[in-house]
Amino acid sequence: MTRSILITGCSSGIGHHCAHALHARGWNVLATCRKPEDAERLRAEGLSCGVLDLSDADSITAGLSWALDQTGGTLDALFNNGAFGLPGAVEDLPTDGLREIFETNFFGWHDLTRQVIPVMRAQGHGRIVQNSSVLGFITYKWRAAYVSTKFALEGLTDTMRLELKDSGIHVVLIEPGPVTSKIRENARSHFERWIDWENSALSDLYRDTLLKRLYEDKDKPDAFELPPEAVAKKLIHALESGRPRPRYYVTVPTYFMGAMKRLLPTRALDWLIDKG
Numbered sequence: 172m173t174r175s176i177l178i179t180g181c182s183s184g185i186g187h188h189c190a191h192a193l194h195a196r197g198w199n200v201l202a203t204c205r206k207p208e209d210a211e212r213l214r215a216e217g218l219s220c221g222v223l224d225l226s227d228a229d230s231i232t233a234g235l236s237w238a239l240d241q242t243g244g245t246l247d248a249l250f251n252n253g254a255f256g257l258p259g260a261v262e263d264l265p266t267d268g269l270r271e272i273f274e275t276n277f278f279g280w281h282d283l284t285r286q287v288i289p290v291m292r293a294q295g296h297g298r299i300v301q302n303s304s305v306l307g308f309i310t311y312k313w314r315a316a317y318v319s320t321k322f323a324l325e326g327l328t329d330t331m332r333l334e335l336k337d338s339g340i341h342v343v344l345i346e347p348g349p350v351t352s353k354i355r356e357n358a359r360s361h362f363e364r365w366i367d368w369e370n371s372a373l374s375d376l377y378r379d380t381l382l383k384r385l386y387e388d389k390d391k392p393d394a395f396e397l398p399p400e401a402v403a404k405k406l407i408h409a410l411e412s413g414r415p416r417p418r419y420y421v422t423v424p425t426y427f428m429g430a431m432k433r434l435l436p437t438r439a440l441d442w443l444i445d446k447g
Contacts, residue, residue: 175199175242180253182209184352188399201238225253225279235286248298248410249287251280256358257316259366260373268365276320296339300409301328305348305425313381343409347402348422349393395423
């Protein structure tokens with residue numbers, strides 16, 4: 172039988188590529204996007220696509236209901252992927268801005284996953300794959316909001332993996348480093364909405380570093396950046412292996428920082444991260 176997978180955040184980047192890659196491998200891909208116009212575009216590309224906004228509880232329930240209608244009530248896999256960034260220093264990050272990013276990047280994933288688990292329990296199997304980040308176990312300046320959601324996701328996922336060990340449901344983390352996507356471009360509107368950088372004590376640093384990265388270097392790839400195919404390769408293994416790994420690293424920076432976190436004391440690791 173054709174295996175089915177629900178993927179969130181398919182409008183561009185990792186989600187878009189993984190949806191097409193799995194569709195090409197014969198999976199019944201239930202792609203979802205936050206905006207109806209993006210869902211329509213993906214349908215024109217040949218994908219089955221619905222609307223699912225991770226910041227809206229009703230949309231999450233409706234999006235899952237749509238996916239289950241396509242499969243007759245079963246679901247072999249869930250790939251939680253939809254997320255955004257909110258760059259800015261911790262002292263300039265309004266609490267409401269932090270709440271907003273948690274709604275999409277963490278609480279929405281949790282809500283959707285909790286609704287999927289009973290479906291997978293009833294059928295006796297399933298795969299839940301969480302697209303985390305190297306920033307799920309290593310921090311970086313100006314990234315506190317995004318880092319916080321990914322650190323929380325890693326703790327939630329590790330706990331869920333232990334709790335579902337004997338259920339037939341495998342729980343997996345994918346931890347990419349720099350991967351080509353629109354996350355930097357999409358972060359600008361959130362930065363402009365929430366961060367009053369001009370009145371910050373760090374305004375000169377914003378001007379010399381973060382603003383250049385967000386606006387002037389918008390098309391400049393990061394060091395060791397890989398295309399989304401690198402994530403798709405690990406996702407395919409996580410979905411199709413008889414015994415998937417608990418976590419998959421993607422890109423050289425993730426492997427390097429994973430090793431450094433194990434080997435270095437905190438002060439030395441802080442020094443290394445500060446040097447970039």
